[in-house]
Amino acid sequence: xxxxxxxxxxxxxxxxxxxxxxxxxxxxxxxxxxxxxxxxxxxxxxxxxxxxxxxxxxxxxxxxxxxxxxxxxxxxxxxxxxxxxxxxxxxxxxxxxxxxxxxxxxxxxxxx
Amino acid sequence: xxxxxxxxxxxxxxxxxxxxxxxxxxxxxxxxxxxxxxxxxxxxxxxxxxxxxxxxxxxxxxxxxxxxxxxxxxxxxxxxxxxxxxxxxxxxxxxxxxxxxxxxxxxxxxxxxxx
Numbered sequence: 001x002x003x004x005x006x007x008x009x010x011x012x013x014x015x016x017x018x019x020x021x022x023x024x025x026x027x028x029x030x031x032x033x034x035x036x037x038x039x040x041x042x043x044x045x046x047x048x049x050x051x052x053x054x055x056x057x058x059x060x061x062x063x064x065x066x067x068x069x070x071x072x073x074x075x076x077x078x079x080x081x082x083x084x085x086x087x088x089x090x091x092x093x094x095x096x097x098x099x100x101x102x103x104x105x106x107x108x109x110x111x112x
Numbered sequence: 113x114x115x116x117x118x119x120x121x122x123x124x125x126x127x128x129x130x131x132x133x134x135x136x137x138x139x140x141x142x143x144x145x146x147x148x149x150x151x152x153x154x155x156x157x158x159x160x161x162x163x164x165x166x167x168x169x170x171x172x173x174x175x176x177x178x179x180x181x182x183x184x185x186x187x188x189x190x191x192x193x194x195x196x197x198x199x200x201x202x203x204x205x206x207x208x209x210x211x212x213x214x215x216x217x218x219x220x221x222x223x224x225x226x227x
Contacts, residue, residue: 034215034216036218041220042220042221043116043118043203043218043219043220043221044155044203044218045218046215046216046217046218049215089154089155091155097168098143098145098160098167098168099157099160099168099170099171100145100147100155100157100216101157102147102154102155102156103154104153104154105152105153105154
């Protein structure tokens with residue numbers, strides 16, 4: 001079936017290093033993608049989004065890359081900090097449908 | 113500017129009881145979404161509402177679950193005759209509405225435990 005999934009369930013990164021979190025999607029109709037960060041006991045927090053007519057979008061210390069050819073999405077976090085430790089979800093939105101479809105998440109741990 | 117508010121934050125119910133979860137969207141937002149999250153899993157869409165209207169309830173179980181977003185007051189997710197499988201975190205999100213790519217902002221969630 002159609003789904004949004006992640007390659008790695010856990011990722012540990014040294015503080016100060018860059019991290020890359022990957023996400024694969026299978027629905028070619030998906031045209032809007034969002035990354036959310038969820039800390040323990042809290043709701044998902046919007047990080048960055050990208051539309052399918054773009055390949056790359058940058059925010060503060062974060063970059064999202066979209067490769068439509070292989071249906072792959074990644075989130076790059078530069079100069080990681082302890083506060084970046086959280087579970088990161090990618091979500092997709094399909095044209096004509098308001099609901100978000102979430103992947104299972106990647107737990108990012110920043111090692112001091 | 114207050115974000116999305118949900119209450120209660122934690123709710124304990126015994127099997128067969130009713131659970132009522134409330135969500136107040138961000139100021140100026142007219143679209144509300146409910147999602148359910150099981151431990152170590154992603155969020156699953158349940159229902160999408162606008163004021164006084166259910167737009168998409170494709171993710172809502174056919175029985176025992178209902179949602180509303182009245183003209184005045186918060187959105188309510190109601191679960192009747194709860195069972196242990198209903199134990200989960202329930203998140204509400206809101207968006208301004210009008211554009212399909214409006215960002216959905218999430219509340220802190222209600223963690224439901226069914227004994």
